[in-house]
Amino acid sequence: MTLLQMRYFLAVCRCQNITHAATELHIAQSTLSQSMQALEDETGLNLFLRAGRTIVISQAGQQLAQKLARLLQQVDQVEGEIRDMAMRHNKVRIAIPQQQASYLLPYLLSEFQQQHPEIQLDITEPYGLEAARLVRDEKVDLAVINSDDSSLPDVHYRRLASRPICFVVWEDHPLAGRTSMTLEEAAGMPVAMLSEGFYVTRVVLRTMHQRGLTPNVRYFSPHLSTLYSLMRHHVLPAILFERSLAEMPGLVTIPFTEGLKLTGALLTKKNRQSSKDQRLVMKFILEKLSAIPSQE
Structure with missing residues (x-):
């Protein structure tokens, strides 16, 4: 599972719609759909319950989303600290x-x-x-x-x-x-x-x-x-x-x-x-x- 897949997954969870999530992420809908299918295959979890164009996040998907949100928060913090270090390097x-x-x-x-x-x-x-x-x-x-x-x-x-x-x-x-x-x-x-x-x-x-x-x-x-x-x-x-x-x-x-x-x-x-x-x-x-x- 890549960081990019994690961010894609959280966007889908937030929007509960592939089309809207793809628009928010500025990527093709097909690319996002393929990425989510690959994520389900990789984890072995049924992350979504589909009903037409509407997506409902399964219980397993909700649990994964909570874990990934915490993880990405830590990643963002580390990236921010690295940027600060780079700025201090020029001071x-x-x-x-x-x-x-x-x-x-x-x-x-x-x-x-x-x-x-x-x-x-x-x-x-x-x-x-x-x-x-x-x-x-x-x-x-x-x-x-x-x-x-x-x-x-x-x-x-x-x-x-x-x-x-x-x-x-x-x-x-x-x-x-x-x-x-x-x-x-x-x-x-x-x-x-x-x-x-x-x-x-x-x-x-x-x-x-x-x-x-x-x-x-x-x-x-x-x-x-x-x-x-x-x-x-x-x-x-x-x-x-x-x-x-x-x-x-x-x-x-x-x-x-x-x-x-x-x-x-x-x-x-x-x-x-x-x-x-x-x-x-x-x-x-x-x-x-x-x-x-x-x-x-």
Whole structure:
């Protein structure tokens, strides 16, 4: 008994008329009649009681119809789940914290999507350590973070280029003409920084602490946009990862003489096979983050 025969049989039971059932199924009446005769022969059951053009479903036919209805419901559910799996196969879940997202998202949502419109990108912007946890828990397929910690548990770490951490001012700031500055100089100036959950802030604070310095941080913010606004309105300079400032007009980056840098990393789950779509996204990200030479 095939699935097609089962569906034909249930249509006949529903319509109780071969002609009407054939019309509903968009097949020839003779084809449906032959299929029902073959079903009776195969099962050895008298499924129909015929009276002219009217068909009455026998007791055995009613019992079979109930069983087949339950079975086909399960089949339909499995087919739906398979379709959902196929749709998810074309979805790539990415975690990109704000600093990397400010650089990567314009490329992913324009250039990559134009090249691969069939791939749906599901992007979140968590903190770096939260992004690593999402990869480990398989809630995202990959993450792009700033971290030099390659020992993250259950996570495959692929090192990307290093980029400098900079003192950032606006164009007519008194320091705008500087090509570099020391951490000691930066510690003596009022600045804004991202919240301490951000890796760049932890690196700067840790390095200054090791040197016996206490930075004059007037404001910590969880949002890059807030720091941009403070600088555009000439309120406070900031200390930020250089790549997060890509394409931001009116700002000047001043690297530290100590060579303070952040190392990017592409994270995936260990021992987990990447799909073709995921590999395409990773290849694109690797190309974009390697487009600007490593500052090492």
